[in-house]
Amino acid sequence: MKLSESIIDKLRSQGHFMSIHLRFEMDMLAFAGCFDIFNPEEQKILKKYRKENFAEKRLIYNERRAIGKCPLTPEEVGLILRAMRFDNSTRIYLAAGELFGGERFMKPFRTLFPRLDNHSSVDPSSEELSPNSQGLIGSAVDYMVCLMSDIFMPTYDGPSNFANNLLGHRLYHGFRTTIRPDRKGLAPVFVAREKGKTAGLE
Numbered sequence: 001m002k003l004s005e006s007i008i009d010k011l012r013s014q015g016h017f018m019s020i021h022l023r024f025e026m027d028m029l030a031f032a033g034c035f036d037i038f039n040p041e042e043q044k045i046l047k048k049y050r051k052e053n054f055a056e057k058r059l060i061y062n063e064r065r066a067i068g069k070c071p072l073t074p075e076e077v078g079l080i081l082r083a084m085r086f087d088n089s090t091r092i093y094l095a096a097g098e099l100f101g102g103e104r105f106m107k108p109f110r111t112l113f114p115r116l117d118n119h120s121s122v123d124p125s126s127e128e129l130s131p132n133s134q135g136l137i138g139s140a141v142d143y144m145v146c147l148m149s150d151i152f153m154p155t156y157d158g159p160s161n162f163a164n165n166l167l168g169h170r171l172y173h174g175f176r177t178t179i180r181p182d183r184k185g186l187a188p189v190f191v192a193r194e195k196g197k198t199a200g201l202e
Contacts, residue, residue: 003137004144017092018086019095019146019151034065068184077109077153088112156183
């Protein structure tokens, strides 16, 4: 709580801020079966992880995004926010683990919204958390910061207690704005954009 309050105070000192739960980690992508946007080597890693960690289930990988079952990519998040008229001065706190695909996926988002932070960048002392507890404490800090943010946006609300609990917790407070993108509805737009059909999408 003390660390969370320190981070929130530092963010608040520079004005309003938005928080985003960017669920683009290997475990969630493997669970969801969202492989089609990755290169062959990355697909191999995801399929191996899925086989080793989840019950066998027949999935048609190239249809998963079309039916709204995939977490939004960082670039898709950026495009949604731009379409909602948020500009590059928007301050964003990212609650995220290690993103699968790394900088290749983050670069387009960072280009659109350069004012990105996480608990480590706002308060470097959070890096001193012991390795054995950093995952749990880091998640707890992220939760509290997201709870108190002016706007919260989950990029995937599947089997994730983090996002679902926050949606309910913020609703309980009654005054906290939440953006919940329609992944299924937006999928055709993003797929068409990837194929070069950008008319009316920018």
